Amino acid sequence: MADMLAARPWTTRAECATEERAEHFFPENLGRHLASPSVLLALLTCERCEARQECGHEAMVPTIVTHIPGEPDPVPMLPTGVWGGSVEKERRAALEIAGDPDAAAALLETTFPQRLEERVAAFLAVGDRNADGRLRTKSWQRRRVEELLAEREDEVEVSA
Numbered sequence: 001m002a003d004m005l006a007a008r009p010w011t012t013r014a015e016c017a018t019e020e021r022a023e024h025f026f027p028e029n030l031g032r033h034l035a036s037p038s039v040l041l042a043l044l045t046c047e048r049c050e051a052r053q054e055c056g057h058e059a060m061v062p063t064i065v066t067h068i069p070g071e072p073d074p075v076p077m078l079p080t081g082v083w084g085g086s087v088e089k090e091r092r093a094a095l096e097i098a099g100d101p102d103a104a105a106a107l108l109e110t111t112f113p114q115r116l117e118e119r120v121a122a123f124l125a126v127g128d129r130n131a132d133g134r135l136r137t138k139s140w141q142r143r144r145v146e147e148l149l150a151e152r153e154d155e156v157e158v159s160a
């Protein structure tokens with residue numbers, strides 16, 4: 001742990017480090033669904049994070065080299081889950097568009113507010129249940145999303 005903190009001093013300012021439940025930073029669906037409650041919770045946390053830019057830059061560096069079944073050679077991989085206000089799929093798309101990790105991280109930071117608002121709108125539009133009636137949002141997730149959204153509104157009122 002001490003080694004990790006020394007290598008990544010920005011982690012001492014990580015907002016997610018104080019979240020009670022970290023599983024929403026590594027959602028199973030990796031952000032495939034725009035209305036994912038897990039990804040939204042993570043991004044609402046990233047929105048408040050002072051270390052978002054450093055975290056976003058680190059997330060663009062393929063540091064994990066592993067063996068994939070069927071691949072003859074080691075494959076560099078981007079970190080999975082939510083980092084710096086983006087999911088892996090968004091980071092890969094940004095790399096393709098921007099061409100290099102620094103430009104991709106800058107693009108993701110620029111588009112962060114819009115991407116977050118799209119997820120908030122999708123989450124609120126879909127509601128708590130899937131089309132088949134099954135509960136898709138756990139009660140703690142709904143509660144935490146509502147808390148974070150209420151705190152955002154309070155901040156907007158104070159600064160107005």
Ligand code: SF4
Pocket residue numbers: 013014015016017025042045046047049050051052053055056082083084085
């Ligand atoms: S930007 Fe998000 S994932 Fe990165 S340290 Fe901050 S809260 Fe955690």
